Amino acid sequence: SQKIEQNSEALNIQEGKTATLTCNYTNYSPAYLQWYRQDPGRGPVFLLLIRENEKEKRKERLKVTFDTTLKQSLFHITASQPADSATYLCALGRGSYIPTFGRGTSLIVHP
Amino acid sequence: GAVVSQHPSWVICKSGTSVKIECRSLDFQATTMFWYRQFPKQSLMLMATSNEGSKATYEQGVEKDKFLINHASLTLSTLTVTSAHPEDSSFYICSANNALAGAYTDTQYFGPGTRLTVL
Numbered sequence: 001s002q003k004i005e006q007n008s009e010a011l012n013i014q015e016g017k018t019a020t021l022t023c024n025y026t027n028y029s030p031a032y033l034q035w036y037r038q039d040p041g042r043g044p045v046f047l048l049l050i051r052e053n054e055k056e057k058r059k060e061r062l063k064v065t066f067d068t069t070l071k072q073s074l075f076h077i078t079a080s081q082p083a084d085s086a087t088y089l090c091a092l093g094r095g096s097y098i099p100t101f102g103r104g105t106s107l108i109v110h111p
Numbered sequence: 112g113a114v115v116s117q118h119p120s121w122v123i124c125k126s127g128t129s130v131k132i133e134c135r136s137l138d139f140q141a142t143t144m145f146w147y148r149q150f151p152k153q154s155l156m157l158m159a160t161s162n163e164g165s166k167a168t169y170e171q172g173v174e175k176d177k178f179l180i181n182h183a184s185l186t187l188s189t190l191t192v193t194s195a196h197p198e199d200s201s202f203y204i205c206s207a208n209n210a211l212a213g214a215y216t217d218t219q220y221f222g223p224g225t226r227l228t229v230l
Contacts, residue, residue: 034218036221041224041226043117043205043206044204046218046219046220049218089154098160099219100157101154101155102154103154104154
C-alpha cells in the first residue's frame with residue numbers, strides 16, 4: 001500500500017535561515033502533491049500544489065520541488081520567521097482519488 | 112474567499128450521548144465535503160466523503176451507523192457521533208472543494224476543526 005513519510009522529529013532552526021522539509025513516498029505515482037500548514041488545534045491551510053510534470057513551484061518565500069524519480073518533495077521556507085512555526089503536511093493525490101496526507105513535520109523557528 | 116466554518120469548536124459530552132458537528136462553506140458551494148479525524152501527532156485520517164443530496168461514502172473501518180453524515184445543502188454537512196465513547200475523543204475536521212472548480216486536485220479548504228472529548 002502507498003506510504004507517505006515525513007520526518008516525525010521537529011525541525012529547529014534559527015530565524016532568517018532556510019527551513020527544508022521532506023516528504024517521501026513509496027508504492028505510489030501521484031499526479032500532484034500538496035503542502036499544507038497546520039497550527040495547533042486548527043485545521044490545515046493550503047499552501048502550494050505541484051503537479052507531476054512540474055519540477056519546482058514558488059510562492060513568495062515558499063518553494064516546493066517534486067522529484068518523481070526519487071519519489072520525494074522538498075518544501076523550503078526562506079528567511080524563516082518565528083511566525084512560520086507550525087506543522088507542515090504533505091498530501092498526495094491522483095485523478096479522482098482523494099489526497100492522502102502524511103503525518104506532518106513540526107517546524108520551530110527560534111528568534 | 113473559500114472559508115469553511117465548523118461548529119462547535121470544542122465539545123465535552125458524557126459517554127453514551129450523541130454529538131452533532133456542523134461544517135459550512137461560507138462563500139462557495141460545495142457538492143462534496145470530507146470528514147477527517149486526527150489524533151495527536153498523527154496524520155489526517157479520512158472518515159467519509161459527504162455528497163450533497165446522496166449518501167455518504169465511508170472509508171473502510173468507519174462505522175456508518177456510528178458516524179452519521181448528512182449533506183442536506185450545498186453549504187452544509189453534519190457529522191453526528193452517536194452513542195459516543197471515550198475512544199471517540201479526537202479532533203474532527205471537515206473540508207470542502209469549491210464546486211465550481213471541480214476535481215479533487217483542486218485545493219481543499221479545511222474548517223478549523225472540532226475537539227471532541229467524551230468523558
